[in-house]
Amino acid sequence: MSLGSIFLLALLEGLVSASVLALTASGLSLVFGIMRVVNVAHGEFFMLGAVIAWFVSHWVGGPPAVAFVLALGVAPLVVGGIAALADTLVLKRLNYEPEATIVATIGLLYILQQGALSLFGPNALPVPAPFDLRLQLIGFGYSGYKLAVIAAAVVILLSLWLILTHTRIGLVMRATQIDRNTARAFGINVDRVYAMVFAMGAGLAAIAAVLIVPIQQAHYLMGADPLLLSFSVVIIGGLGSLRGTVVAALLIGMVDQVIPIFLPVVLPDYGAYFTPTLAKILATLVVALVLVFRPQGLFGKRHA
Amino acid sequence: MSNKMTMPTRRSVLSGMAAGGALLATGLTPRFVQAQSSAPIKLGFQLHRTGIGAAYGRWYERTATAALKVLNDQGGIGGRPVEIVFEDDGTDPARGAEVFGKLATQANCDLVYGALFSHVVVGTAPRAAELKVPYLVCSEGHHVASGMLNRWTLQPGITDVKSQVQSMAPWVTQNLGKKVTMVFPDYAFGHDHRDFFTAAVQAQGGEVIRQIAIPPTETSFTRYFPQIPADTEVLYHVMVGPAVLTFVKELGEFYGTGDRPQIFGFIDSLEAVNIASPGLEFLEGTHFWEGHNRNKQADASEAETFYRTAVGVDDTGASVSDANEVSTYAHMFSAWETLFTIKDAMEAAGYQGPADRQKFVEALEAMTSFAEGNDHPQGDLSFNGKTHQAFGHQNISKVEGGKLIRVHRTSLEDGYYPDEVDYTTQSF
Numbered sequence: 140m141s142l143g144s145i146f147l148l149a150l151l152e153g154l155v156s157a158s159v160l161a162l163t164a165s166g167l168s169l170v171f172g173i174m175r176v177v178n179v180a181h182g183e184f185f186m187l188g189a190v191i192a193w194f195v196s197h198w199v200g201g202p203p204a205v206a207f208v209l210a211l212g213v214a215p216l217v218v219g220g221i222a223a224l225a226d227t228l229v230l231k232r233l234n235y236e237p238e239a240t241i242v243a244t245i246g247l248l249y250i251l252q253q254g255a256l257s258l259f260g261p262n263a264l265p266v267p268a269p270f271d272l273r274l275q276l277i278g279f280g281y282s283g284y285k286l287a288v289i290a291a292a293v294v295i296l297l298s299l300w301l302i303l304t305h306t307r308i309g310l311v312m313r314a315t316q317i318d319r320n321t322a323r324a325f326g327i328n329v330d331r332v333y334a335m336v337f338a339m340g341a342g343l344a345a346i347a348a349v350l351i352v353p354i355q356q357a358h359y360l361m362g363a364d365p366l367l368l369s370f371s372v373v374i375i376g377g378l379g380s381l382r383g384t385v386v387a388a389l390l391i392g393m394v395d396q397v398i399p400i401f402l403p404v405v406l407p408d409y410g411a412y413f414t415p416t417l418a419k420i421l422a423t424l425v426v427a428l429v430l431v432f433r434p435q436g437l438f439g440k441r442h443a
Numbered sequence: 444m445s446n447k448m449t450m451p452t453r454r455s456v457l458s459g460m461a462a463g464g465a466l467l468a469t470g471l472t473p474r475f476v477q478a479q480s481s482a483p484i485k486l487g488f489q490l491h492r493t494g495i496g497a498a499y500g501r502w503y504e505r506t507a508t509a510a511l512k513v514l515n516d517q518g519g520i521g522g523r524p525v526e527i528v529f530e531d532d533g534t535d536p537a538r539g540a541e542v543f544g545k546l547a548t549q550a551n552c553d554l555v556y557g558a559l560f561s562h563v564v565v566g567t568a569p570r571a572a573e574l575k576v577p578y579l580v581c582s583e584g585h586h587v588a589s590g591m592l593n594r595w596t597l598q599p600g601i602t603d604v605k606s607q608v609q610s611m612a613p614w615v616t617q618n619l620g621k622k623v624t625m626v627f628p629d630y631a632f633g634h635d636h637r638d639f640f641t642a643a644v645q646a647q648g649g650e651v652i653r654q655i656a657i658p659p660t661e662t663s664f665t666r667y668f669p670q671i672p673a674d675t676e677v678l679y680h681v682m683v684g685p686a687v688l689t690f691v692k693e694l695g696e697f698y699g700t701g702d703r704p705q706i707f708g709f710i711d712s713l714e715a716v717n718i719a720s721p722g723l724e725f726l727e728g729t730h731f732w733e734g735h736n737r738n739k740q741a742d743a744s745e746a747e748t749f750y751r752t753a754v755g756v757d758d759t760g761a762s763v764s765d766a767n768e769v770s771t772y773a774h775m776f777s778a779w780e781t782l783f784t785i786k787d788a789m790e791a792a793g794y795q796g797p798a799d800r801q802k803f804v805e806a807l808e809a810m811t812s813f814a815e816g817n818d819h820p821q822g823d824l825s826f827n828g829k830t831h832q833a834f835g836h837q838n839i840s841k842v843e844g845g846k847l848i849r850v851h852r853t854s855l856e857d858g859y860y861p862d863e864v865d866y867t868t869q870s871f
Contacts (some may be wrong), residue, residue, distance in 0.1 A: 145669045152665055261497030262715070263685035271721060273699055279669075280699015355662050358685045360494070364662065400666045415666065416658065 142404065144278035149400035150393075155285045155354075157392025158292030159347045163365045164372035165299060165384045166343030172379020173316040173336045176235060179244040181344055182366030183251035184222060188214040188345025189357035190255050193264040207269035207353070214349045215342035221251075222341030223334045230337070231330060248362075255359040268353035288350045295346060300381060312336060316379065368395075371426045377439020386438065391422050483524040484794075486785065487546030487555035489567065494534030495659060495684040496560045498715035502771045503557060503581070503778040504529055509753045510779040513817070520786045521794065528552055536566025543567045547576040553797060556781050557581055559774065560683075561632040568592040575871065576797075577804055579785065581777035583607070583734075585635045588832035590864025594871055597807060597831040599788075600781030601734065601774070602824075604635035606858035610837050611732060612643035614851050619705040619730065620676025621649035626667065627681050629656035636681050636709070651679075659684045668697040671704075681709035688716045695725035706730070710737070710840075710847075714771040717761070719845055726842045730850070733838045735821045737772040738846045750779065750820035759846075776821040783818035784810075801871050808867055825855050829865040834858045 140148075167181045192210035199206045225247055233239040272283030303309040314322040315332045323329050344365070348357075355361070372391055376383030395418045402413040429436060488507055491500035511527050519525045528550045532539040539558065546552045554577035558564050561584035568586075571578035572593040580587065580598050585605040587598040615623075623644055627633035633656065641651040655670050661684075671678060682690045691712055706729035718726065737760030739751065754775075755763045762768040784807070792799055792806035808828035815823040824835040834855050840847040 140669055140673065148665070148669060152663075156663070256493060261493040262501070263498070263688065265688055265720065267721060273696060275699045275701065278701070280696050280701060282696045355686065355689055360685075361662065396666050400669050403670050411656075414656075415661070415663075 140278040140404075144276065145404050146401060147276065148279055148281070149397045151281060151285065152400065153389075153393040153396035154289050155392075156395050157389045158289045159351045160365070160368055160372055160392050161296060161385050161388035162292050162347035162350070163344045164369040164376070164388055165296065165381055166340035166347075167369045168373045168376070168379055168381065168384045169343070170337055170340035171373065173312055174230075174235060174333050175237065176230060176240045176337070177237065177244070178337075178340065179241060179366070180225075180247035180251060181244075181340070181369060182362030182364070183248050183255075184218050184341035184362075185344040185348045185365045186255060186357070186359060186362035187218045187221065187251060188348030189266075189352040189355075189361060190259050190264065190359070191217055191345070192349040192352045193266050193357040194259070196266045197264075203267035204269040207266075207349075210266075211346065211349050215345040218345035219338035219342035223338040226334045226337040227330075231333065235333075252359055252362065259357075259359065261359060263356040263358045265356045266352045282354070284353060288354075291350055292347075295343075296381075296385060299343070303381065308335075368422070371422050373436075374426050375429050375436060377436025380436065380438040383436055383438030387436075390425075394418050394422055483526045484520050484789070485526045485528060485550065485552045486782075487543070487550060487552035488527050488529045488557040489532050489539060489542055489546070489555055489563070490529045490557060491534040491560060491563070492529070492531035494532075496534035496563075498685070499559050499771045499774060500531075500534070502715070502775045503559065506754050506775040506778040507557065507782060509755070510782045513753055514782060514786060520789050525786075532558070532563055532567075534560050534563060536562050539563040539567040540570040543570045543576075543578070544574065547574045551797075552576075553794070554579065554785065554800065554803065556785065557778055559583075559777075561586060561635075562630055564596075565591070565631055568596040571595040575800060577800055577807075579781050581774070581781055582632075583635075583774075584632055585639065586631065588827070588830040588863060590830075590866075592831075594866045594869045595804065597804070599784045599807060599810075599813075599824075599826055599831075599833045600777035601833065602835045602837065602858060603832055604632065605639040605860060606832075606834055607732065607734075607837050608636060608640040609643045609860060610853035610857035611839060611851075612640060612647050612649075613857075614839055614853075615677060615679075615707055615730075616644060616647040616649040619707055621647070622674060622676040623649060623651045623679050624653040624655065624671050624675040624677070624704070625651055625679045626655045626657060626671075627679075628659040628683050630659055632683070633657075633659070633681065636679075640679065657682065657690075662686045662689065664690045664693045665697060668694065675704045677705045677707055678703075679707050680712050682712040687712050687714065688720060691716070691726065692720075692722040695722055698725065708732070710734075710773040714773060715769050717767055717769050718842065718847070727845070729842055731840050731842070731847060732773075733840050733847060733849075734773040734835075735776045736838055736840060736847060736849055737770070738840075738848065740849050744815065744820070746815065746817045746820040749817050750776070754779070780813070780819050780821065780824075784813060787813075787818075804871070823855070827862065829867055830862050831866050 163185055170176055170178050191214040195210040195213055196206040229243050230240055268284040274281045274283050311327055315329055319329050372387040376387030398413050398418040399415045490504055515524055530542045530546055532542045543555055546555050556579035558580050559582050561582050564580045564582045565586055572595050578596045581600050583601055583604050585603045586592055588603050627636045637654050644651055653672050655667050657667055708731050710731045710733045739758040756770050757763050760770050760772040788803055788807040792802040794803050810826050813819045813824045822836045824833045826833045837853045838849050839851040841850045
């Protein structure tokens, strides 16, 4: 493989990671930005999305593409429904106190994870890709589906941005984010907005999972990594900033792939050190530095 | 008085402290001895029901349950019925040690067996020595025969990795190539592959030109493949965990329709995975190690057929009730065979109850071979009492028409190496 094709591979893999991460993290960012809730169960909503995608493809049958499109609709709805329920039954009753909601979402994490284990078992559950296309690039083959994941993520993120900036729902959400009491005084049903935001955040994680599951399979323990990386992305990008989330996701996605793919080839003698684990260590180090020197994140606004 | 005994006992189980273990052993044993005369023999099974080993756990449980039925239909052990208590360890070393304590002291099992994942075995074995309860592992790891563990830990049901790779290396270098790149999971089991296959290839005049370690919890693999040097003649892969299907799929994607080296894999990379899954077509013509052939071979023995039927596995290695539910066939025979070895050793020791646990270990150490048959459907094995390790035949299979067809079977002698420990000189 030439240096160029290795770089291309690293770029493509980085974009796939970044796409899925941007979707997942934007859900987390939305929930924190508007509700001020640190949702530790976010990774489990991701996992649920993947498991539901398996369930749909397993029981619907038919051509993989049909089941996949169906899963892309069903998974965010179901996961969003569960999230809205959790918001109404638990978070609302805690008055969204930061400490209490963290503990509550930790509890939710275990309930969802063990629930998935009990209902769907401990095995990795494969989901067929909606289409089977392999591209032969210079020096390596690549899955056409992975390119579709990147495209889908771009479309979904653009839609999210349009919803937030150009619709009435988005206006209401932004109003609630800026000042929930004033929003309430203007007749906005803040409780409903919160339930909707929590559902949307979870739904975004579910969509990301449906996109990734034909590549990775669904597994009840798969939520831990997306949670950690999403937190990194959201902290670096600035909580509540969609633009920051996307930029940080690109940064972390690239670091996560370019370090283990590109550097070992450029510096073969030190190749063994450039592992994905090192990439994670560096990403976490960046998080720590951002927290120390720019706690509002790269694109976040400092709150009084 | 009895309160005084149970209070510290409970606490010590929770904390897993060594001193507590000793207290438990002395505190509870007499009560059990009084009660055991007509009681069934109870065997604990440390099961990877959840966690990264779950695909194996599910089939180890089925295999052990099927073996137990056969054993009890034959009259049990020494005329006494046998029970197996399954306990999930989450494929986690810390929980493994807790589960061992629970099985030995709360469920009052005579011994514990069944663990596969080497980090669980390494984490649990010290507990076995503390409690002085036999621990029969099915893990393939070289840690038993290396002398790293203890007198109470034995591996009579499956060959260790060192022996496996040493016996196959000559075939690989002679038939596939001498420049090898290895891809392996980055923990004890993978390190055994790394160390011993590298040495075995060197002994054959070949060379391992690159070693690529991948964490067993990894979910994305493409990023590791560019490190495979272009002059690689043989790609040696072994992977475990829930993402093995992703691993082989991405390997196939990476090479696509371009040139690729010869591929020799441990079937671990494909255990519980249907070889007919979309994206795995590239495996056609590649080779695999199999401890036990997943596809029923043309020359299969009667014992092989008996075993398949008893466990509920069809000729392709899938569950008879669901053709998509592929077994961990290459490994799970050890859960079957170890049970019958326990029977033989217990009967040889005149085993009556927990007081005879030491006699059981000594009886097993005195054994030298296990004959092929219904008790050992994978084939005959030799057993080295000094190193506590069994040595069996290994199979190399080639994927032909979506089936794994055996092309080579090693002899027992191919897998022998000089003893690295003599456990029989260690005190109990």
